Amino acid sequence: xxxxxxxxxxxxxxxxxxxxxxxxxxxxxxxxxxxxxxxxxxxxxxxxxxxxxxxxxxxxxxxxxxxxxxxxxxxxxxxxxxxxxxxxxxxxxxxxxxxxxxxxxxxxxxxxxxxxxxxxxxxxxxxxxxxxxxxxxxxxxxxxxxxxxxxxxxxxxxxxxxxxxxxxxxxxxxxxxxxxxxxxxxxxxxxxxxxxxxxxxxxxxxxxxxxxxxxxxxxxxxxxxxxxxxxxxxxxxxxxxxxxxxxxxxxxxxxxxxxxxxxxxxxxxxxxxxxxxxxxxxxxxxxxxxxxxxxxxx
Amino acid sequence: xxxxxxxxxxxxxxxxxxxxxxxxxxxxxxxxxxxxxxxxxxxxxxxxxxxxxxxxxxxxxxxxxxxxxxxxxxxxxxxxxxxxxxxxxxxxxxxxxxxxxxxxxxxxxxxxxxxxxxxxxxxxxxxxxxxxxxxxxxxxxxxxxxxxxxxxxxxxxxxxxxxxxxxxxxxxxxxxxxxxxxxxxxxxxxxxxx
Numbered sequence: 001x002x003x004x005x006x007x008x009x010x011x012x013x014x015x016x017x018x019x020x021x022x023x024x025x026x027x028x029x030x031x032x033x034x035x036x037x038x039x040x041x042x043x044x045x046x047x048x049x050x051x052x053x054x055x056x057x058x059x060x061x062x063x064x065x066x067x068x069x070x071x072x073x074x075x076x077x078x079x080x081x082x083x084x085x086x087x088x089x090x091x092x093x094x095x096x097x098x099x100x101x102x103x104x105x106x107x108x109x110x111x112x113x114x115x116x117x118x119x120x121x122x123x124x125x126x127x128x129x130x131x132x133x134x135x136x137x138x139x140x141x142x143x144x145x146x147x148x149x150x151x152x153x154x155x156x157x158x159x160x161x162x163x164x165x166x167x168x169x170x171x172x173x174x175x176x177x178x179x180x181x182x183x184x185x186x187x188x189x190x191x192x193x194x195x196x197x198x199x200x201x202x203x204x205x206x207x208x209x210x211x212x213x214x215x216x217x218x219x220x221x222x223x224x225x226x227x228x229x230x231x232x233x234x235x236x237x238x239x240x241x242x243x244x245x246x247x248x249x250x251x252x253x254x255x256x257x258x259x260x261x262x263x264x265x266x267x268x269x270x271x272x273x274x275x276x277x278x279x280x281x282x283x284x285x286x287x288x289x290x291x292x293x294x295x296x297x298x
Numbered sequence: 299x300x301x302x303x304x305x306x307x308x309x310x311x312x313x314x315x316x317x318x319x320x321x322x323x324x325x326x327x328x329x330x331x332x333x334x335x336x337x338x339x340x341x342x343x344x345x346x347x348x349x350x351x352x353x354x355x356x357x358x359x360x361x362x363x364x365x366x367x368x369x370x371x372x373x374x375x376x377x378x379x380x381x382x383x384x385x386x387x388x389x390x391x392x393x394x395x396x397x398x399x400x401x402x403x404x405x406x407x408x409x410x411x412x413x414x415x416x417x418x419x420x421x422x423x424x425x426x427x428x429x430x431x432x433x434x435x436x437x438x439x440x441x442x443x444x445x446x447x448x449x450x451x452x453x454x455x456x457x458x459x460x461x462x463x464x465x466x467x468x469x470x471x472x473x474x475x476x477x478x479x480x481x482x483x484x485x486x487x488x489x490x491x492x
Contacts, residue, residue: 007420007421008418008419008420008434008455009418009419009420010415010416010417010418011415012419014419014433014478015414015417015418015419015433015434015435016417018312018417018433018435018475018478019414019417019435019436021312021315021346021478022311022312022346022347022348022379022380022435022436023347023348024310024311024312024313024314024347025308025309025310025311025313025347026310026311026347026348026351041350041393043354044350044351044354044355044358045351046310046347046348046351047348081350081391081392081393081396081408081409082348082350082351083348083413083414083436100415103413103414103415104414105413105414105415105436106414128415129414129415130414255358258351258354258355259355259358262309262310262331262355262359263331263359266331
């Protein structure tokens with residue numbers, strides 16, 4: 001936190017988590033150029049994630065996936081009025097410093113890029129810009145929050161168009177939170193050890209029954225029905241990566257997923273927006289993948 | 299303290315926080331997602347969120363026309379952040395096609411205090427209430443306003459004081475997020491007018 005001359009404070013946990021609160025009920029869309037960013041904003045996206053290749057192309061191309069070119073990020077910032085997020089490699093704090101210098105609104109320390117450190121994530125407390133991190137279970141989520149993440153997204157399996165892993169991760173996190181909420185006080189110390197999570201955060205979840213930061217969902221969402229499913233499972237907003245711009249009609253798919261995310265409890269609305277949408281992205285069976293991105297991060 | 303129901307526009311944004319504050323003050327609260335729900339409320343809060351997203355969802359849900367009509371008929375309304383943008387008469391630095399209800403005669407600049415890295419917390423002195431915490435997140439800045447607007451609080455962010463809480467008739471607009479703090483003074487002021 002920094003105190004400015006007029007006694008206002010920037011970079012506090014409240015303003016960092018607060019932006020995540022403002023994104024709730026919305027859709028954050030992966031975009032690779034200003035034209036796609038405009039399509040996303042027109043469709044009602046609450047934010048865009050600027051990256052050079054969507055996850056399905058990263059899978060296809062292989063090689064090392066890194067932070068995007070600053071020029072591309074700046075072009076997208078100049079094109080849209082909504083928040084612009086960008087990805088840094090796990091543990092690559094220098095990429096994160098660059099993204100902060102570029103004034104991005106949120107940094108995603110993401111397993112979709114090739115990790116830079118196989119033991120340590122970025123110490124996120126030192127940054128003014130907030131971070132979102134992925135998690136496959138509650139222990140991973142609380143470790144990231146302990147490092148300063150202000151928003152958690154369940155990881156799912158990016159670039160597959162297959163929602164099965166997103167569902168697994170959301171259900172796992174929810175079940176583990178319920179377990180903490182119903183635990184005897186004496187059990188919480190062992191549960192913290194089992195989860196490999198910081199004890200103060202475990203105690204907080206046991207008391208409130210929820211994460212101390214918002215929880216969104218990512219990885220494999222590619223239809224309005226997928227968005228409704230994960231919102232009903234407790235996600236507070238959705239990230240859609242390859243699912244929009246790898247579909248047959250991206251503009252319609254984007255608008256439909258935005259409406260389905262808002263009206264996720266109203267099946268009549270989700271049915272209406274799902275009608276005549278054209279083909280969703282082709283997708284992949286998770287068991288056939290050579291590289292499981294969700295396994296990156298520790 | 300109030301019998302009539304208060305709506306919180308629940309299309310996108312920090313709906314939950316507004317519902318919690320209003321419920322805590324004893325109001326009967328409805329999360330508004332349809333025209334029928336909008337028709338039934340005696341007051342409305344438009345929450346923080348993304349103004350372009352909420353505007354689009356007002357159109358797709360069919361509520362834009364009815365909300366415009368109810369605002370012209372004097373529906374008590376409180377808009378925070380994105381809500382203020384939607385109630386303003388004009389928007390600077392928004393999308394070229396961005397519309398607003400023109401309920402409060404203020405011109406607002408989107409992200410007028412800067413991008414997220416410049417988001418800040420401070421203390422705001424509200425007329426008749428005293429100091430309240432002010433959480434400004436990519437906040438809109440009121441750059442000009444007409445005489446019919448009552449300025450209830452200002453903040454000087456280094457470029458001279460600008461209004462951050464305003465009222466015009468039944469409509470209240472707030473640049474910051476009282477719903478993200480445990481101070482319910484502004485919601486109490488609003489509820490007292492319903």
